[in-house]
Amino acid sequence: TAMLLCVAALCLFAVSCSKDDNKDDGKNGTVTFGANYDVINCITTVTIFVDGQNIGKLTNYTDTITECGQPGNVTQRLPVGEHSYKVEIRPALGSGSSKDITGTVQIKENECTKVYINYFKVM
Secondary structure, three states, X not given: OHHXXXXXXXXXXXXXXXXXXXXXXXXXXXXEEEEOHHHOOOOEEEEEEEOOEEEEEOOOOOOOOOOOOOOOOEEEEEEOEEEEEEEEEEEOOOOOOOEEEEEEEEEOOOOEEEEEEOHHHHO
């Protein structure tokens, strides 16, 4: 029984340590993605991934991002720190204007970070 008690205590300690390591300190910021994909000569879908997770598709093109969360952009609250993103540009039908854009974004507490994809520069 002493051995069982010792193993149980070690498991409890390991669980409590891992919970502290992954603790969310509640500090968040926002990122918003926008693009001028209307300049591509085919109907295109643009999917946004952050840290490997699909966070949405752009539904409107824009020439600039004027405010965080403007309609048509993809906006997400994220913990403070550096995050990786990937933008997948795919034709809606057939093959053609496919491109992946990757990068990192630095999220600051209670601030909005704007990521604008300018297709004139990437295509």
